[in-house]
Amino acid sequence: MTTLLSKFRDKSGRIATQRFFKDYGLIVVMLMVIAGITSIERNFLSLENMIGILYQVAIIGVMAACMTFVIITGGIDLSVGPVMAISGLLAVFTLESTGMSLVSAVCVGLLAGAIIGTINGFAIGRFKLPPFVVTLGMMSIIRGTALLIGDATVHLISGPESFLFIGTGQLFGIPFPILIFATVATLIYFIQTRTPFGLTVFAIGENQEAARLAGLPVLKTKTLVYTLSGVGASIAGIILASQVHTASAVYGNGSELDSIAAVVVGGTSLAGGSGSVHRSVLGALLIGIINNGLSILNVSIELQLVAKGIIIVLALALDRYLQSEK
């Protein structure tokens, strides 16, 4: 009787742990990091600081969420940094030339990202070019174009208030960028789980030829995931411009790597086929927590970079380990 009972408990217990770590390994890692930082600096856990972290994470988080589908299909988008910059610039120029119309400014910014992303996607889907090379080329093209139309100078935004609200406003005491981040992430998660498109993304990442033979629209889907990634970068670019009241052709440098890091730390495989938007959000949060924690602990900026790199790799390794643990 006792043996039977202990056997049962043992068995069910193990299965439960396994499933728990598969789904929540990243959260466990995150809690460990939070506990570590808090044990040194108690203020880290304050509400203001938590909101601060979300505020800092919002921009990269939006990009990471929107790039998740690209990476699930086995691709990558290196062009999102320059897209951020050019979207911010175009939005600001539109504001100036159309007499401060908010809607048209945002639309022009988003359209730029959508068009650039679609070109990426079409080249990758239709002509079967490698995503790394296509988006690397696009990264250079867009950065160059941004510099051509905006110079290397910083363009001040004088208004309207409604545009500045995007990056600096608050709703119910929550900074508006956090709300945008939450909305975008929820929307993408919904697309992932509830639409044929989301399912097709997974099927392509898992086995493109099998997906094609099952009649799934491979070309269309592969194009659209890059469109979505481009739009995500545009949203991020507009938030950034509004946050810092300026637009510049040099903004967003390196942000492509930050957003790819967020997706990958979230556990989405660069080989494609697996991953999830909510995990990318967690990945972005983890990186944000690490950045913030290191600043709070007064670690010098140079050491921060080194520490951040180490922690990202360790976090990914620990998550993999927890997932594979029985």
Added chain:
Amino acid sequence: MKKNILLQARDVSKRYYAVQALSEANIEIYSGEVHALIGSNGAGKSTLIKILTGAVVPDTGEVLLNGKQIPHGDTKAALDAGIACIYQESNLVPTLSVMDNILLGRQPTLRMGVLDRKAQRAIVVDLLKKHDLNLDPDAAVQSLSTVQQKEVEIAKALSLNAKVVLMDEPTAWLSQVEVEKLFRSIRKLTDEGAGVLYISHVLDEIFTIADRVTVIRDGKVLLSTAISDTTKSALVQTMLGRQLSSEVNALQQEQAEKHLGFVALECRQMSRAGLFQDVNLKVHRGEIVCITGLIGAKRTELVRTLFGAELPDSGEVLIDDKPAHIRRPLDAIRYGMGLIPEDRRRDGLLMNLSINHNLVMAYLPLVTRLGLLAPDLFKRMGQFQMDRLGIVPPHLEIPARNLSGGNQQKVLIGRWLAGKTGIIILDEPTVGVDVGAKADIYKLLRDLADYGTAILIVSSDMEEVMTVADRILVMARGGLVASFQKGRVTQEQILNAASGEMVQ
């Protein structure tokens, strides 16, 4: 040239668990001869080759080269002694040059291990010239045609001073012209005094190239004779172990068609360069048509083209007597076609997705409401197919990779049943499927046909062809060469047709 025994296997036997793969087999290969080895699948040919190359240790018996015993299970010793093997799949490094491939691992070096390019080139150029092989030493192997790649392998064998070259179905992926070219290279080998063991399913080839032939069945060598002392039918008969029944006649195709429903799928004069030419075929509603033939007959390429997975150079496809414009699989599916590919792991299933996902994947619009997936429809459709097909274990959430071969195949069939599929094409539907699931699949296909589905099957399994087909088409070297009605044909006739013998 003096004919002496080069390579000899004496009384070799090999047992795998309950299966006697080879029992006391003997084979001798003389210098300067091409020796053909034939037998149906599972007869023991591969086991014999593996024993000759040292890849498999025989239970009894010995392998002798020039009268000297070669140590068992030592592939390097066999290679050093001069036994080279050209496998069906290439053993070359595609990105390296012809020169590097030929001397791979044995390149001459200068001091400090730096490659001596000059000496290497001299050796290779000399070798190619000596054997009259027209290859560019600097060309990357991946840029060569299949037959040229075989030539590189032959050159490699020559550079190793191979005395015996074993070739496992070397023509499986070659066209007729390329086969002739390969034969010339083989002749050069034997002119040099080497012996060649040539394994092939194609009897025509054997009568062209071979000097002697050995027939193997159920692990036993049944016949070893000069090619001039035998005939194709005698060989077929020995391979199958049954008498050739000459009284069975194939019924004329037209006569049979009168009793059938509408033509569901038809293709006219369909061709693809280098693969198949002017193929005409019809599949009626309620009919099961099997295309059989040997490896390399391009059956898979044909059905993939019908389904739009690849594009034809010319020819047209008609669905229900109307011209169909099929440029991609999605078009074919809209015309009510479904394809179950040959390699279900590579091209069919989404291994990490659930059974349910795999079952609904081809007809996502049917489980969608207002553009969104409807979980209830999604699950109901999966459940329905799962129950209907008897998929085990009956849990929709299990990933497809955890299923047995038979159940994986059922999932793939179920995928098409979910929609309005009226034409189902199956490519080798029961490879790797256990006996029970096989019977289930046959019954299911018959039921579907009885309800009016047109079914086209590509199969190399003779028993399967004889069991399920209403009509049997034989494909050889890119063309349909014979058509038989069920019950009016023997395996021998089919095999004869497949190996190139004309059937009246």
